[in-house]
Amino acid sequence: MSDIELWALIFTVLTFSLYIGIAFRTRVKDTEGFYVAGHGVPAAANGAAIAADWMSAASFISMAGLISFLGFDGAIYLLGWTGGYVLLALLLAPYLRKFGKYTVPDFVGDRYSESARAVAVVAAVFVSFTYVAGQMAGVGIVFSRFIGVTITTGVIIGMCVVVIYAVLGGMKGITWTQVAQYSVLIIAYLIPAWAIAARLTDVPVPQISFGEIATTLDQLQTDFGLSSYTEPFTNRPMQDVFFVALALMIGTAGLPHIIVRFYTTPSVRAARYSAGWALLFIALLYTTAPAVAVFSKTNLLEDVANQPWSERPDWIRNWEATGLMGFEDANGNGLVDSITSNPETAPGELVVSPDIMVLANPEIAGLPAPVVGLVAAGGLAAALSTASGLLLVIGSAIGHDLYYKRFRPEATEKQRLAAGRIAIGGAVLVAGYFGVNPPGFVAQVVAFAFGLAAASFFPIIVLGIFWKKTNAVGAVSGLVTGLTLTALYMYMTLYGGMEPWFGISPEGIGAIGAIINFAVTITVSNLTAPPSDDIQLLIEEVRHPRLGGEAVRLPDSERVTSGPS
Amino acid sequence: MRVKVPLLVTWAIFGYVLAILLAEPLNEITFIGFPLGFWFAQQGAIVVFVALIFIYAKRMDRVDEEFDVHEEELGSARKRVQRSGGRA
Numbered sequence: 235m236s237d238i239e240l241w242a243l244i245f246t247v248l249t250f251s252l253y254i255g256i257a258f259r260t261r262v263k264d265t266e267g268f269y270v271a272g273h274g275v276p277a278a279a280n281g282a283a284i285a286a287d288w289m290s291a292a293s294f295i296s297m298a299g300l301i302s303f304l305g306f307d308g309a310i311y312l313l314g315w316t317g318g319y320v321l322l323a324l325l326l327a328p329y330l331r332k333f334g335k336y337t338v339p340d341f342v343g344d345r346y347s348e349s350a351r352a353v354a355v356v357a358a359v360f361v362s363f364t365y366v367a368g369q370m371a372g373v374g375i376v377f378s379r380f381i382g383v384t385i386t387t388g389v390i391i392g393m394c395v396v397v398i399y400a401v402l403g404g405m406k407g408i409t410w411t412q413v414a415q416y417s418v419l420i421i422a423y424l425i426p427a428w429a430i431a432a433r434l435t436d437v438p439v440p441q442i443s444f445g446e447i448a449t450t451l452d453q454l455q456t457d458f459g460l461s462s463y464t465e466p467f468t469n470r471p472m473q474d475v476f477f478v479a480l481a482l483m484i485g486t487a488g489l490p491h492i493i494v495r496f497y498t499t500p501s502v503r504a505a506r507y508s509a510g511w512a513l514l515f516i517a518l519l520y521t522t523a524p525a526v527a528v529f530s531k532t533n534l535l536e537d538v539a540n541q542p543w544s545e546r547p548d549w550i551r552n553w554e555a556t557g558l559m560g561f562e563d564a565n566g567n568g569l570v571d572s573i574t575s576n577p578e579t580a581p582g583e584l585v586v587s588p589d590i591m592v593l594a595n596p597e598i599a600g601l602p603a604p605v606v607g608l609v610a611a612g613g614l615a616a617a618l619s620t621a622s623g624l625l626l627v628i629g630s631a632i633g634h635d636l637y638y639k640r641f642r643p644e645a646t647e648k649q650r651l652a653a654g655r656i657a658i659g660g661a662v663l664v665a666g667y668f669g670v671n672p673p674g675f676v677a678q679v680v681a682f683a684f685g686l687a688a689a690s691f692f693p694i695i696v697l698g699i700f701w702k703k704t705n706a707v708g709a710v711s712g713l714v715t716g717l718t719l720t721a722l723y724m725y726m727t728l729y730g731g732m733e734p735w736f737g738i739s740p741e742g743i744g745a746i747g748a749i750i751n752f753a754v755t756i757t758v759s760n761l762t763a764p765p766s767d768d769i770q771l772l773i774e775e776v777r778h779p780r781l782g783g784e785a786v787r788l789p790d791s792e793r794v795t796s797g798p799s
Numbered sequence: 800m801r802v803k804v805p806l807l808v809t810w811a812i813f814g815y816v817l818a819i820l821l822a823e824p825l826n827e828i829t830f831i832g833f834p835l836g837f838w839f840a841q842q843g844a845i846v847v848f849v850a851l852i853f854i855y856a857k858r859m860d861r862v863d864e865e866f867d868v869h870e871e872e873l874g875s876a877r878k879r880v881q882r883s884g885g886r887a
Contacts (some may be wrong), residue, residue, distance in 0.1 A: 313819075320852060448837065503859075507856045537881040
């Protein structure tokens, strides 16, 4: 066992024991604790939990590398995956918290109709499963790369840990483990970034110092025949950057596993602040990632560009062994003449997996083995925290919305809790299966899940809160039209051989789908009868900020009364 | 609404106008070592987003108090309940 494997193992065992310890301390006995952590999570802790929930294996491992190959246009991820929180904080979070239920389908069902609830359950489960399969696969990959076990063993270990804390503690266990996982992943991300910033520049704060390196990189890229790094719209046209960023933002605001986290705060006020904390914690990583992208791309180009492959440095030799880097001397001159991250779309002699940019960072910076081990623990924390949040959404959609709300409204508290536990347990098994045998389309579907979420949930929830006349017929027609057109466009451009319209890629079409959804919902609602008085009262109640302050009868007598009763 | 609209306009200006639509001309200007358009797109806009949410939360605190719907006591009372063992 190498030093790196040993340290990765040590950190993994340490952090996993921490997560399991938290699970035993946060066991729950009732459904309110299980689904919404008893509405007792303080704003800052909820912010950290949201941040961990949100930042997946992809954010931690892949994003900086993707940006480093996109240059300026990588801003679609940075803008798209942060800007959505402004929409979430201003338009959704406080109101959904006021509504005070357990799940997103709960809101859709009470606000519109039972058939709308059923559609929402299907959409929530579909979006979450496509996501969670990727996380489980991520756990397996980190295990196999850093600790040297097979991917299957890695997935099974990850499943066992998630089962322990999700089934025992439900949302409460997941929340407090996510707080711990956030701490682990952010430390693991920032330490190598700071060290590398200190090595390359005089300022050890990567956010500030990568400016001067970016200018060096511009020069390196142009010398190497690539486009200047900071020049906009070299990889995607301006309108596409615009629409992809918009689709990712609206999609973020419509993702069920993020929305449910706002139900866990003690007050509406805390829901507003937790959105702020969440984005602050996310921004720590998201402002560092573009710096990491610039640093590692610069290092890579300085080490290999136009140089003989036979004289490559040791860190490249190490990563070559993992299959994440490969060199084919197309013109036989022994030099590295071109680089690509995706040989299918752009040919290049040196093929580099974007993941390497974060994983190899500590080695490039010459940091000792324990830091590399920490990065492994950070990647696992990122993958596990997102997986558990998604599993809870699946568990609650099945245990709460389907079993309790639809089939067994007479179920006792005990049966409901058991149903929630069984649903999460089952979801872990399915997720684990997809983690070991990932369906080929997963990677693509995850990117498009945002577009689908943007075109479906966001418009009808926003209109449901802010426009009383929105009715069930309008919402369902809007949702179905938005979703169908978006999915159809994605399918036609990806598999049907259709040329994208106006240069808008399938990742960006969700923004248009959302606009269509808004338009259809408004038109149809205007043409049909407004919703009943009960529902109009519900909206009044949701828009009134104080919890339990107004004595308004809700359509559902089961409503959990909040406040210190 | 009077709180939200100016904040959403700021969100759109930083996230879309400065970071994307005007990125090319702004890149001619240098700001703490960065081309300005690039800085807005990969740093500045994110910082502004964080600030916007906190400004919103603060302003809503004031609005809640103005209309006497603030829930300070409810929140802290709840915390007390939790601290005393989670049972009310």
